[in-house]
Every structure is written in C-alpha cells, then in structure tokens.
Amino acid sequence: MKIAILGLGTVGSGVMNLLTQNREIIEERTNQTFEVSHVYGRSNRYQIDLTNIVHTDNIEDIIQSDVDIVIEVLGGIDFTYQTIKKLLLAGKHVVTANKDMLAIHVEELSRIANENQVQFNYEASVAGGIPVILGLQHGLNANRIHRFMGILNGTTNYILTRMTQDDWDFNQALEQAQQLGYAESDPTNDIGGFDAQRKTAILSRLAYRQEIDLEEVSVKGIEELQLKDIQIAQQLGYTMKLIGLSEMQDNRIEMLVGPMLIPSDSQLASVNEAMNAVFFNGDAIGETMCYGPGAGSMETASAIVADMMGIMNFGFIGNTETKESALTTSETFPRKYYVRLLATTEIKQMVENNQYDIVYSKDNDIAIQTPIMSLSELLDSVSTESIQALYPIID
Numbered sequence: 001m002k003i004a005i006l007g008l009g010t011v012g013s014g015v016m017n018l019l020t021q022n023r024e025i026i027e028e029r030t031n032q033t034f035e036v037s038h039v040y041g042r043s044n045r046y047q048i049d050l051t052n053i054v055h056t057d058n059i060e061d062i063i064q065s066d067v068d069i070v071i072e073v074l075g076g077i078d079f080t081y082q083t084i085k086k087l088l089l090a091g092k093h094v095v096t097a098n099k100d101m102l103a104i105h106v107e108e109l110s111r112i113a114n115e116n117q118v119q120f121n122y123e124a125s126v127a128g129g130i131p132v133i134l135g136l137q138h139g140l141n142a143n144r145i146h147r148f149m150g151i152l153n154g155t156t157n158y159i160l161t162r163m164t165q166d167d168w169d170f171n172q173a174l175e176q177a178q179q180l181g182y183a184e185s186d187p188t189n190d191i192g193g194f195d196a197q198r199k200t201a202i203l204s205r206l207a208y209r210q211e212i213d214l215e216e217v218s219v220k221g222i223e224e225l226q227l228k229d230i231q232i233a234q235q236l237g238y239t240m241k242l243i244g245l246s247e248m249q250d251n252r253i254e255m256l257v258g259p260m261l262i263p264s265d266s267q268l269a270s271v272n273e274a275m276n277a278v279f280f281n282g283d284a285i286g287e288t289m290c291y292g293p294g295a296g297s298m299e300t301a302s303a304i305v306a307d308m309m310g311i312m313n314f315g316f317i318g319n320t321e322t323k324e325s326a327l328t329t330s331e332t333f334p335r336k337y338y339v340r341l342l343a344t345t346e347i348k349q350m351v352e353n354n355q356y357d358i359v360y361s362k363d364n365d366i367a368i369q370t371p372i373m374s375l376s377e378l379l380d381s382v383s384t385e386s387i388q389a390l391y392p393i394i395d
C-alpha cells in the first residue's frame with residue numbers, strides 16, 4: 001500500500017516515527033507491506049529522513065498520484081476540507097486528526113467517501129490516543145447512548161489541576177502550560193472551550209447518529225474562572241473541571257461545554273494534568289469510561305496509524321452517516337447550580353425568600369447551591385447583574 005502524509009509537524013513527524021518504529025508489527029498485523037511514497041508540506045521541522053519519498057508543496061501531486069491512503073495532519077479548515085474532498089473524489093482513503101474541520105464538514109465528507117467507496121477515518125480527532133470514536137462506532141454500537149461527559153482538552157485540564165492542587169491563579173497556570181508546550185501562544189481555542197466544543201459535537205453525532213450543528217453546543221471557557229470558586233467547590237466536595245456534557249432525554253439533546261462542579265470522589269475528578277477521559281452511559285453497558293492521553297506526537301500517531309491499519313486490513317467498510325436531526329438539540333435541562341452573587345441587601349433578601357442553600361458568605365460575596373431547577377427559573381429569581389459566577393453541578 002502506498003501512503004501519503006500531509007503535514008510534517010508535531011503529529012506528522014510522530015506518524016513517520018511510529019511507522020518506522022513499528023513497521024514489523026504493522027505489516028505482520030495487516031498482512032501487507034506499505035511504503036510512504038509522498039509527503040506534502042512546506043517544511044520538515046523535525047528533520048524526518050525523506051530519502052526515496054516525494055516531498056512536494058503542490059497538493060495536486062498527491063491527488064493525482066497512485067497513493068492508496070492519505071493521512072491529513074495539516075490542521076486548518078478551508079484548505080484541508082477542499083483537499084480532503086478532492087482526495088475522496090479521486091478514490092483515496094483518508095485518515096485525519098482534524099477536529100476543527102470535522103466539526104463542520106464531517107457529514108458531507110462521510111457521504112462523499114461512501115459514494116466513492118473509500119474509507120474516511122478520524123479516530124485521532126477526539127481525545128488523541130484514546131479510542132473513543134471506534135468505541136462509539138463499534139464497541140458501544142449495540143447501545144442507545146443517552147449521555148456522555150468528557151474531559152476533552154488537556155490544556156485546560158492542566159490549568160485546572162494547578163489551580164485546584166496548588167492554589168495557582170489562572171494566569172500563573174496558563175503561563176506554565178505555555179512553558180510546558182501544552183498551550184499554544186494563542187490559547188483561545190483551548191481556554192475558550194472551543195476545542196472541547198468541537199469534540200463534543202463530533203462525539204454527539206456518533207453517540208446519537210444525528211446531524212449536529214456545532215453552534216448548538218453551548219460553550220463557556222475557563223478564562224473568568226476564579227480560584228475562590230474552585231476552593232468553595234472543594235469545600236462542598238466538588239472538583240471544578242472543564243466538561244463536555246451531552247445528554248439525551250425524550251428525544252431532546254443538550255450539549256454544553258464549560259466549567260462544571262463534579263463530585264470529588266468521582267472517577268472523572270481524578271483525571272488530572274493533561275490527561276483526557278470520556279464517561280459514556282448506555283442502556284446496555286450502564287457506565288464505561290475511557291482514559292488516556294488526549295494529545296502528543298506519538299500518542300496521536302497511535303490512533304492515526306491504527307486507522308491506517310484498519311484500512312489496510314479491511315479496505316472500505318462504510319462510514320457512519322447520520323440522519324438529519326429530528327431532535328431538539330438546544331435544550332437546557334434542569335440541574336443544580338453553584339452561583340456566587342454580589343451580596344447586596346436585595347440579593348441577601350432574595351436568597352432568603354427562595355430558601356437557597358447558602359454555601360459561602362464573606363465580604364461582598366454570597367454563594368448558593370440551588371436545588372434542581374431550570375436555568376431560566378434561576379435567572380428569573382436573581383438579578384443577572386449580581387451574578388459573579390454560575391456553574392452547573394453534575395452529581
């Protein structure tokens with residue numbers, strides 16, 4: 001089999017290294033030999049040995065080549081979307097790690113791949129090395145999935161771990177994450193929750209086999225999260241995590257990403273540093289959790305090469321297509337909330353009138369834990385200007 005790799009950055013170099021390191025078992029387990037015949041890219045930052053490989057900066061050289069499988073690890077949206085579309089139409093199998101592009105175009109590209117009888121695999125796009133996509137498509141296929149909760153972004157999980165365990169403030173933790181290479185110089189996608197939003201959309205689509213509009217995944221980042229809220233949560237027995245939560249109730253779906261309070265003795269609360277985990281609930285399995293590295297050169301390559309080996313073993317097996325969503329996907333289900341308010345006389349009176357459980361009171365702050373209620377009911381009962389922090393509690 002002839003393989004082409006688009007992009008020789010962090011992940012592309014990891015793929016090249018893994019293909020070299022584990023060539024023997026890859027060929028043994030697929031009963032085939034393979035050759036990386038083409039590489040597309042502007043640079044070769046990690047100085048990968050490209051002897052006997054065509055290294056081109058013209059994408060047409062790949063589209064018109066005789067390669068069988070193309071591995072896309074460029075990143076970006078528009079150019080990669082257009083390129084993958086052309087590759088699928090040209091009859092190439094494609095493997096990608098590109099969640100930014102998939103969150104918008106996965107439906108169309110899966111359909112084009114099926115029409116052209118080629119495989120389109122994207123295991124590495126969510127939770128890096130953890131096999132959650134294959135888990136949903138195969139291992140949990142016999143289940144009606146009605147909920148999943150994931151720690152899907154290693155950068156924010158690292159920052160929250162430092163804030164929780166070492167009492168660092170947000171800026172100090174972000175700076176350290178950047179120094180360690182977890183956070184990019186522009187960290188907006190991670191700390192704004194957008195990376196986790198895209199992954200929540202990709203997983204929700206597979207969990208419910210419904211078309212998902214990315215915009216319907218509500219998103220809140222961790223930029224405004226204060227150390228004192230993490231500490232109050234801890235005193236209440238909760239740990240603050242950036243969670244991608246997706247839930248289906250009676251044909252209605254709620255998808256939200258943001259900081260949430262989860263019980264400190266839960267398995268997800270023990271997922272620390274830059275690790276990822278996803279907790280699924282299905283009607284047959286009950287609960288199951290996958291845990292592991294969400295990023296990294298070889299960790300991500302592990303998923304990509306496995307996708308490639310799947311194609312070498314089985315060729316075209318069909319790509320998951322979904323139904324146009326017949327479901328309501330912009331729900332806000334009732335739940336408990338943690339709210340910190342500006343402690344004016346009026347607010348204190350309101351808290352008393354509503355018999356909310358006061359969990360903290362100091363200087364100008366008063367924090368409450370609500371019973372299960374709808375968000376609109378909560379917002380009607382407090383003046384929105386007085387809200388300093390508001391996070392769901394997921395028991």
Ligand SMILES: NC(=O)c1ccc[n+]([C@@H]2O[C@H](COP(=O)([O-])OP(=O)(O)OC[C@H]3O[C@@H](n4cnc5c(N)ncnc54)[C@H](OP(=O)(O)O)[C@@H]3O)[C@@H](O)[C@H]2O)c1
Pocket residue numbers: 006007008009010011012040041042043045072073074075076079097098099100124125128294295296297300
């Ligand atoms: N890093 C991870 O741990 C991880 C984990 C899971 C998924 N992913 C996904 O994997 C993909 C690659 O990530 P990465 O971390 O490897 O990124 P990266 O280190 O920035 O590598 C991307 C490579 O592609 C090249 N490139 C990008 N656009 C190009 C274009 N239009 N034409 C030619 N070359 C182009 C870049 O060249 P230059 O160096 O010249 O810019 C660079 O060599 C992304 O979709 C990312 O979301 C990454």
